[in-house]
Amino acid sequence: MYKVLVSDPISDLGISLLVEASDITIDKKTGLSEDELVAIIGEYDALLVRSQTRVTERIMEAAKRLKVIGRAGVGVDNIDLEAATKRGIIVINAPDGNTITTCEHTFAMMMAVARHIPQAYLKTVGGVWDRKSFVGVELRNKTLGVLGMGRIGSEVASRAKAFGMNVFGYDPFLTEERADKMGVRKASVEDIIAEADFITVHTPLTPETRHMIGKEQFAKIKPGVRIINCARGGIIDEQALVEAIDAGQVAGAAFDVFEEEPPAPEHPFLKHPKIIVTPHLGASTIEAQENVAIDVSEQLLHILRNEPFKNAVNMPPVPADVMNKLEPYFQLGKKLGSFSAQIAVGAVKEIAVTYAGELADVDTQPLTRRVVEGVLAYHLGSDQVNVVNAMHLAKIRGVNIVVTKSHATKGFTNQVSVTLRTDKEERLVAGTLLNGFGPRITQVDKFPVDVEPQGHILLISHHDKPGIVGRVGTLLGTQDINIATMQVGRKIVGGEAVMVLGVDKGVTKQVLNEITALPDLNNAKEVHLD
Ligand SMILES: NC(=O)c1ccc[n+]([C@@H]2O[C@H](COP(=O)([O-])OP(=O)(O)OC[C@H]3O[C@@H](n4cnc5c(N)ncnc54)[C@H](O)[C@@H]3O)[C@@H](O)[C@H]2O)c1
Ligand SMILES: O=C(O)CC[C@@H](O)C(=O)O
Numbered sequence: 321m322y323k324v325l326v327s328d329p330i331s332d333l334g335i336s337l338l339v340e341a342s343d344i345t346i347d348k349k350t351g352l353s354e355d356e357l358v359a360i361i362g363e364y365d366a367l368l369v370r371s372q373t374r375v376t377e378r379i380m381e382a383a384k385r386l387k388v389i390g391r392a393g394v395g396v397d398n399i400d401l402e403a404a405t406k407r408g409i410i411v412i413n414a415p416d417g418n419t420i421t422t423c424e425h426t427f428a429m430m431m432a433v434a435r436h437i438p439q440a441y442l443k444t445v446g447g448v449w450d451r452k453s454f455v456g457v458e459l460r461n462k463t464l465g466v467l468g469m470g471r472i473g474s475e476v477a478s479r480a481k482a483f484g485m486n487v488f489g490y491d492p493f494l495t496e497e498r499a500d501k502m503g504v505r506k507a508s509v510e511d512i513i514a515e516a517d518f519i520t521v522h523t524p525l526t527p528e529t530r531h532m533i534g535k536e537q538f539a540k541i542k543p544g545v546r547i548i549n550c551a552r553g554g555i556i557d558e559q560a561l562v563e564a565i566d567a568g569q570v571a572g573a574a575f576d577v578f579e580e581e582p583p584a585p586e587h588p589f590l591k592h593p594k595i596i597v598t599p600h601l602g603a604s605t606i607e608a609q610e611n612v613a614i615d616v617s618e619q620l621l622h623i624l625r626n627e628p629f630k631n632a633v634n635m636p637p638v639p640a641d642v643m644n645k646l647e648p649y650f651q652l653g654k655k656l657g658s659f660s661a662q663i664a665v666g667a668v669k670e671i672a673v674t675y676a677g678e679l680a681d682v683d684t685q686p687l688t689r690r691v692v693e694g695v696l697a698y699h700l701g702s703d704q705v706n707v708v709n710a711m712h713l714a715k716i717r718g719v720n721i722v723v724t725k726s727h728a729t730k731g732f733t734n735q736v737s738v739t740l741r742t743d744k745e746e747r748l749v750a751g752t753l754l755n756g757f758g759p760r761i762t763q764v765d766k767f768p769v770d771v772e773p774q775g776h777i778l779l780i781s782h783h784d785k786p787g788i789v790g791r792v793g794t795l796l797g798t799q800d801i802n803i804a805t806m807q808v809g810r811k812i813v814g815g816e817a818v819m820v821l822g823v824d825k826g827v828t829k830q831v832l833n834e835i836t837a838l839p840d841l842n843n844a845k846e847v848h849l850d
Pocket of ligand 1: 603
């Protein structure tokens with residue numbers, strides 16, 4: 321049974337998948353302090369949050385069972401990602417579910433600031449019929465500058481076109497071709513500052529985007545501009561904005577987010593007649609809250625159940641077409657890593673992975689992670705290593721990871737070879753996926769074999785002489801160890817050879833020693849693959 325803690329208000333309908341799962345129990349405890357979370361987090365396998373809960377290193381330190389943190393939304397700035405990665409805690413978010421909702425809120429804010437709607441409302445309900453103070457501007461024929469043309473920025477740009485606006489877009493990843501397709505002018509920040517009548521920001525808050533519009537930009541900004549921020553507080557310098565409005569340079573601003581949330585009662589935005597605000601409502605629609613909760617619940621279930629999951633925030637993203645090619649090899653990669661670790665003697669210095677065949681044409685990083693995970697999990701324990709922290713753990717232990725690719729297929733569509741270099745020796749294990757047979761180990765050191773990577777496997781090196789197989793079989797028989805499969809690999813008749821036996825149960829050290837002591841046998845090792 322997996323225990324999930326939901327520590328922020330999250331749509332019930334969205335998490336019904338978790339509620340109905342027979343292997344999950346859910347506790348909903350919202351509004352907890354850091355101390356309260358630290359006290360209880362140790363009993364949970366998963367934590368589900370929105371943006372209120374700050375998931376700090378201290379909380380993670382106490383979270384001994386925590387496998388995954390799910391963020392029902394986009395921004396993960398409330399989660400200490402580095403601390404999570406260090407501990408192998410997978411962080412997932414729901415990046416798509418609130419895009420439209422936030423885009424629509426941006427429009428609501430843009431129109432509200434263009435037509436002074438909140439200010440006019442307040443006066444009207446206060447009994448004052450004032451039609452003179454609230455003359456607004458049209459959006460039509462105005463220039464909208466969009467800083468950050470990702471999911472939300474692109475949707476804002478496309479809707480702005482429908483309002484007859486000229487759209488300028490800036491994003492380091494915006495190509496001329498994409499901009500043309502969207503009918504957007506690919507612009508620089510400077511172009512937008514100089515020419516836009518409305519500026520809306522849709523970037524994450526990073527060291528680069530912090531105060532991306534500040535004193536210096538306000539000094540050059542087009543007079544009468546209106547600024548909208550429904551992304552993250554801090555992208556626009558709040559103090560500099562107030563000064564620019566007071567100086568008459570900026571006509572108004574609409575903010576959903578603040579450098580500090582909630583803002584202090586004396587925050588200048590809260591009393592300024594030209595600034596309208598909402599309390600981080602960008603994603604707050606019934607639809608978006610259901611969408612993000614459904615998305616994140618699905619992923620969370622996959623992770624808890626050890627099933628393949630989509631991209632995690634603390635792992636590089638993998639395009640779907642690449643994922644489709646790699647995913648079938650994930651289990652094999654991990655098993656090859658584990659196999660090599662189980663047979664190699666000494667301290668691991670290097671894991672060299674070679675991809676031969678069609679795999680040579682794709683970004684194999686996610687598969688390499690599985691191989692490294694397999695190697696390290698054998699040494700560090702499978703509860704300590706996972707696909708998220710494998711590379712980090714290898715790096716801090718000084719283990720070199722080398723990847724090579726080749727189109728030489730050696731008769732297989734694809735082959736993955738893992739060479740483990742320790743301070744004492746070098747061992748190689750290779751494998752492939754065979755049509756109709758699934759994963760197979762195709763080579764151990766220099767010997768070609770054909771072995772299913774599953775269960776208890778005995779790897780015995782010996783001289784290729786008659787009678788050896790019989791002697792090993794007899795010895796195992798006396799120990800009541802049944803041989804399920806057998807493979808012998810050799811390079812030349814009468815030379816060195818390897819015997820790979822699939823056995824029905826584990827073999828004790830003593831039996832391994834007895835096998836090794838048989839005439840013409842060099843070495844016997846047991847490998848166990850789940
Ligand atoms: N107000 C809310 O409730 C709410 C809701 C959802 C999302 N958000 C926030 O909105 C923002 C955008 O979300 P999204 O889903 O569109 O994210 P996204 O990742 O799809 O898009 C962000 C874009 O910003 C671009 N970018 C990064 N650095 C930049 C820079 N220096 N200059 C220009 N562009 C830069 C990226 O290349 C990317 O295309 C995020 O900060 C997110 O947290 C807020
Ligand atoms: O949970 C929320 O309402 C905020 C969501 C939003 O800021 C996000 O980044 O997804």
